[in-house]
Amino acid sequence: MPVNYAQLEHSQGQFAAQYAAWQAEQVARAGALKNLLNDAAASPDLLRQAIEEAEQQLTNLYLAKPTNEPILTHRPLPQAPKSYTLIAADGSQIVPSRHRALQFGVVNVGLIKAHIGSGEPPEIRVETELLAMDQIQTPEGTLIGEDEVALLRDLAERKLIRRAVSPEDLEPVITLTDGPLDVFYRSTIQGDRGQEVQREVFEIDQDLQRRGVMTAGYIDKPGSAMLSRMLAIFQCKRQGLPLESNNREFNLSDRFILQEILRLPGERSAIFEAITRSARKPANSLPVAFFYVNVSSAESEPCLARLEFPLWVSEVPGLVDTLHAVIYKEAQVLDSHPYPYLLHRAHELAVVKRVEADEVEVMLQSQLDPQIRIHQQRSNKDYLKGLS
Numbered sequence: 001m002p003v004n005y006a007q008l009e010h011s012q013g014q015f016a017a018q019y020a021a022w023q024a025e026q027v028a029r030a031g032a033l034k035n036l037l038n039d040a041a042a043s044p045d046l047l048r049q050a051i052e053e054a055e056q057q058l059t060n061l062y063l064a065k066p067t068n069e070p071i072l073t074h075r076p077l078p079q080a081p082k083s084y085t086l087i088a089a090d091g092s093q094i095v096p097s098r099h100r101a102l103q104f105g106v107v108n109v110g111l112i113k114a115h116i117g118s119g120e121p122p123e124i125r126v127e128t129e130l131l132a133m134d135q136i137q138t139p140e141g142t143l144i145g146e147d148e149v150a151l152l153r154d155l156a157e158r159k160l161i162r163r164a165v166s167p168e169d170l171e172p173v174i175t176l177t178d179g180p181l182d183v184f185y186r187s188t189i190q191g192d193r194g195q196e197v198q199r200e201v202f203e204i205d206q207d208l209q210r211r212g213v214m215t216a217g218y219i220d221k222p223g224s225a226m227l228s229r230m231l232a233i234f235q236c237k238r239q240g241l242p243l244e245s246n247n248r249e250f251n252l253s254d255r256f257i258l259q260e261i262l263r264l265p266g267e268r269s270a271i272f273e274a275i276t277r278s279a280r281k282p283a284n285s286l287p288v289a290f291f292y293v294n295v296s297s298a299e300s301e302p303c304l305a306r307l308e309f310p311l312w313v314s315e316v317p318g319l320v321d322t323l324h325a326v327i328y329k330e331a332q333v334l335d336s337h338p339y340p341y342l343l344h345r346a347h348e349l350a351v352v353k354r355v356e357a358d359e360v361e362v363m364l365q366s367q368l369d370p371q372i373r374i375h376q377q378r379s380n381k382d383y384l385k386g387l388s
Contacts, residue, residue, distance in 0.1 A: 029249065030256040033231055037257060040234045041072045050237030051230065054245065055275065063229035063245050064254075064272035067289065067314060077266030080325035083117030085169040088176045088342035089161050091153035092350040094357045096136045096143040099382035102361050103143060105131035107153045109160050110349025112342050115170045122342075126349050127160055130364075148193065154179075155197050158204045165213055172322055173213045176330075176343050181217035181308040182276060182288045198285060205286045209312060216323060217308040218340055222292070224306070226274060227254040254292065255304040262294040263302060266328050269293070271314050287311035293324065295331040295338040303338055305331070 040047045044066065051065050094106040106128060113123040131152065136144055154177075161175045208215055232250035236243045258269055269292040276288075289311045296303035307327055313319045333341035 026252065026256065029252050033228060033250065033252060033257050034260065036231045036235060037071065037227070039238075040231060041070060043234075043238075044070070046237060047071075047230075047234050050233045050243065051275070053237070054233045054243045055277070057243055058245070059277065061245065061275050061277040062224075062226065063233065063275050064226040064290075065230070065275050067271045067273055069270040071270050071272075072261065073270035074261050074264075074267045075269075075324070076264065077268075077328055078321040078325045080329050081117075081172065081322060083115070083170045084322070084326060085113065085115050085171070085173045086176065086326065086330065086342055087111065087113045087161055087164050087173070088340065088346040089157045089164075090178050090343060090346040090350050091157050092347075092352045093149045093153050094352055094360065095146050095149050096131075097382075098143060099379040100361060101378040102364055103136065104361070104364060105136040105144070105149055105152075106352065106357075106360060107131065107149065107156045108350050108352050109153070109156045110346045110351075111157075111160050111164055112345050112349065113164055114342060118170060123164075124349065125160065125164065127156070129156060151194060151197050155200055158201050161215070162204050162207060165208065165211060171212070172319070173211075174323065174326055175208070175213060175215045176327070176340055177215075177217050178343055178347070179217055179219060180288075181215060181310070182274065182286055202284050202286055205310065209310060214313050214319060214323060215310060216327065218327065218343060219306040219308065220339055222255055222304070222306040223253045225251050225253060226272070227257055228252045230272075254306070258292050259294075259302045259304055262292060262304060264299060265294055265297050267294050268324050271320060273311055274308065289314045291320070291324070293328060295328060297332060297335050297338065305338075 048066065051063070054061060054063075089109055089111040091107060091109040093108065094104070096103045096105045108126065108128045111125045111127075113125075131149075135152065136149075138144060157177055161177075165173060165175075205215065228250040229245035232245045232247045233243055235241075235250075262269060271289050271291050274288045274290055287310065288308050290306055290308040292304050292306050294302050295305050307323065309320075309323060313323065327340060330340040330342060331338040334344065
């Protein structure tokens with residue numbers, strides 16, 4: 001028996017009580033933050049002053065900064081263009097493990113490109129990269145972990161997208177990846193590797209901007225608290241306290257604050273700039289903006305997602321409306337569980353199953369000299385886990 005259900009039954013009542021208390025705390029916190037959001041909306045100059053002072057004084061920042069739209073904005077769904085190109089890419093990976101007979105890493109990226117309105121079938125690509133030995137080892141000689149491989153996967157997705165964009169594509173051209181657009185969110189990676197990848201991603205972003213390509217990152221069921229941290233700065237400024245955004249009382253997902261504002265299907269929030277600052281962040285990094293959008297088709301069940309895109313997109317008239325309409329339309333293909341269809345298909349193309357990882361290992365082992373191969377053994381722990 002893998003799970004002791006009797007023990008779970010004994011503690012489930014306590015868990016239910018704890019969860020109900022936590023839920024009540026979340027609701028109360030959301031109510032307080034909604035009131036504070038209304039106060040901030042009524043004092044836009046004070047809010048902007050507080051954020052600008054925080055940008056000057058604080059080394060580490062992760063918060064939303066209003067743009068030229070009032071922060072209580074809720075825009076209805078605009079009309080989607082009749083023709084455009086949508087390119088979605090997603091990746092999967094095999095993380096190096098000391099328990100395998102071979103220490104290796106693989107990044108697999110699936111891409112699907114559709115010329116909407118042309119009647120042409122989508123174009124599908126899958127690219128698989130075997131990581132070099134110096135890529136899977138840290139300077140200390142240990143194997144890299146999940147986050148480091150995921151960072152390389154992020155870069156591989158962007159490279160494949162850049163190669164997929166063609167002068168023959170129907171305009172506008174929109175690209176879509178899963179997760180935040182700025183790879184800085186993986187900034188906990190030690191050493192220079194993270195910054196090197198971020199510099200490469202920045203160069204790709206600059207190239208796509210010159211070509212007029214709108215890149216976007218889709219975050220499903222977002223958990224970030226950028227608006228909450230913005231409100232924490234506002235509250236400090238209003239009360240004359242030292243500016244501080246990382247206050248537990250303000251640590252609440254933005255979707256809980258906005259779901260009462262974005263009640264209607266297809267509505268989006270105001271556009272905000274994402275302020276992400278750290279001592280380890282490169283000077284040259286992509287300025288990112290975002291809005292929240294209710295991708296639900298039912299008014300009674302709002303479902304908020306966050307869409308990130310380069311800040312320059314918000315400065316060109318009409319482009320945000322195009323992004324808004326296209327992404328909502330794409331999410332409605334899977335209407336019972338709204339999520340961009342092409343992004344889902346890209347994930348299906350990219351995902352690496354355990355049996356495939358084992359087959360890759362066997363293929364690589366076959367290329368080893370027999371004298372080397374005899375010393376490469378799978379750990380007993382991993383072997384026994386694989387037994388049915």
